Amino acid sequence: MAPSTGRNFPAKLTKQVVLCSLIAAFGGLMFGYDIGISGGVTSMDDFLLEFFPSVYEKKHRAKENNYCKYDNQLLQLFTSSLYLAAVVCSWAAAFCCKKFGRKRTMQMAAAFFLVGVVLNAASVNLYMLIAGRICLGAGIGFGNQAVPLFISEIASAQYRGGLNVCFQMLITIGILIANVVNYFTSNIHPYGWRISLGGAGFPAIFLGLGSLLIVETPTSLIERGKTEEGIKALKTTRGVEDVQKEYEEIVKATETAKKIKHPFRNLIMKQSSWPQLFCGTILQVFQQFTGINVIMFYAPVLFQTMGLGADASLLSAVVTGSINSVSTLVAVFGVDKFGRRKLLIQAAVQMLISQRVHDMITQTD
Ligand SMILES: OC[C@H]1O[C@](O)(CO)[C@@H](O)[C@@H]1O
Numbered sequence: 001m002a003p004s005t006g007r008n009f010p011a012k013l014t015k016q017v018v019l020c021s022l023i024a025a026f027g028g029l030m031f032g033y034d035i036g037i038s039g040g041v042t043s044m045d046d047f048l049l050e051f052f053p054s055v056y057e058k059k060h061r062a063k064e065n066n067y068c069k070y071d072n073q074l075l076q077l078f079t080s081s082l083y084l085a086a087v088v089c090s091w092a093a094a095f096c097c098k099k100f101g102r103k104r105t106m107q108m109a110a111a112f113f114l115v116g117v118v119l120n121a122a123s124v125n126l127y128m129l130i131a132g133r134i135c136l137g138a139g140i141g142f143g144n145q146a147v148p149l150f151i152s153e154i155a156s157a158q159y160r161g162g163l164n165v166c167f168q169m170l171i172t173i174g175i176l177i178a179n180v181v182n183y184f185t186s187n188i189h190p191y192g193w194r195i196s197l198g199g200a201g202f203p204a205i206f207l208g209l210g211s212l213l214i215v216e217t218p219t220s221l222i223e224r225g226k227t228e229e230g231i232k233a234l235k236t237t238r239g240v241e242d243v244q245k246e247y248e249e250i251v252k253a254t255e256t257a258k259k260i261k262h263p264f265r266n267l268i269m270k271q272s273s274w275p276q277l278f279c280g281t282i283l284q285v286f287q288q289f290t291g292i293n294v295i296m297f298y299a300p301v302l303f304q305t306m307g308l309g310a311d312a313s314l315l316s317a318v319v320t321g322s323i324n325s326v327s328t329l330v331a332v333f334g335v336d337k338f339g340r341r342k343l344l345i346q347a348a349v350q351m352l353i354s355q356r357v358h359d360m361i362t363q364t365d
Contacts, residue, residue, distance in 0.1 A: 016215065018163075020214040020237075021154060021163040023207070024167070024211075025151070025167045027109060032174020032175040033177060034136055035293070036182075037200065038297060039298045039301050040181075040183075040300045042300075043304055044192060044193050046189055046190040046192060055069070078129060082134070085137025085138050086144070090141040090144065093141050093144075096108060096142070102217055103215070103220075106142070106150065106211045107211045109140075109142035109143035113139035113204035116132045116139060117204055121195075123197075132197075153219040154217050165328070166332065169329065169332050172321070174203065175325075176324070178196070178199075181196050182314050183318055186310060216229075218233040218246075218247075219250050223254045290351055296320075299316065299317035299321075
């Protein structure tokens with residue numbers, strides 16, 4: 001491992017950091033799998049017959065109106081309940097991260113995931129199905145809160161960007177795997193959808209077992225008053241003995257954070273924090289407003305309503321997922337080399353061009 005320094009703190013890229021970050025990033029695989037799986041499952045006839053017979057009827061009879069085929073609020077609840085639960089649970093997860101540490105919060109995520117997967121794969125009624133999706137959502141809320149924080153803290157500054165993008169990389173790989181799984185299971189009758197939903201068990205088990213092996217982050221230990229353990233963790237994760245400066249920096253940051261009584265109010269009221277607040281919020285919001293998840297959640301359903309056959313729709317979703325993964329791979333290797341800003345600007349230009357092209361194609365149809 002090449003020794004180097006970042007923000008004046010000496011550190012190496014240790015095997016432990018790489019391993020821990022990869023294990024944690026499996027939370028991303030889980031998230032991605034859940035994003036990618038629901039659209040394909042809801043397009044499967046066996047699944048519709050079992051839980052949504054009225055949608056099945058509509059799908060096969062309503063030839064005159066493609067766009068109403070999947071118009072069913074309970075069916076949409078199957079997809080959205082996961083994300084609603086995730087939003088609510090991320091608040092609880094933020095508290096758990098602080099109180100119990102990042103490692104424990106990841107273990108909680110894995111436990112929620114496992115319960116959710118079992119409920120979903122074994123579903124015999126709509127209640128089990130939705131309850132399973134809610135548990136998966138809780139897992140995602142906990143995982144998405146703890147994993148990026150864990151990776152940011154376990155990695156030294158100079159490797160943080162690259163390792164953090166691994167989380168996003170695994171999200172996209174999860175989406176792609178889900179699309180491929182759906183493509184094959186759609187031809188396994190009548191329980192292919194159970195295999196699709198049960199497949200989420202693999203990343204969940206891996207995250208669960210892996211989270212038993214990983215170490216807690218130095219920041220979390222120091223923040224919770226476990227100074228000795230924190231210094232030890234700093235030494236092992238940074239791979240150097242001289243961690244005094246970084247330790248002092250963490251203590252300073254922790255003390256400053258503790259003094260802030262109303263962090264959210266401060267953030268909004270303090271004019272000097274507006275640029276960061278604005279950029280952070282706008283970036284997140286607009287990344288989602290691009291409409292990417294319409295494609296990620298509903299690609300197979302969308303392609304089917306546009307007239308493609310069942311297999312072709314699922315295959316088209318595989319193509320979309322592959323492009324998403326390959327593009328993220330560019331970011332993994334480019335983020336620390338070119339910097340966040342350049343990547344972001346070129347991504348915005350790419351999106352603008354492709355949305356314009358898409359607009360032109362759909363207008364001429
Ligand atoms: O790669 C696309 C995926 O990444 C995310 O934006 C998460 O960072 C998801 O919302 C989306 O489905």
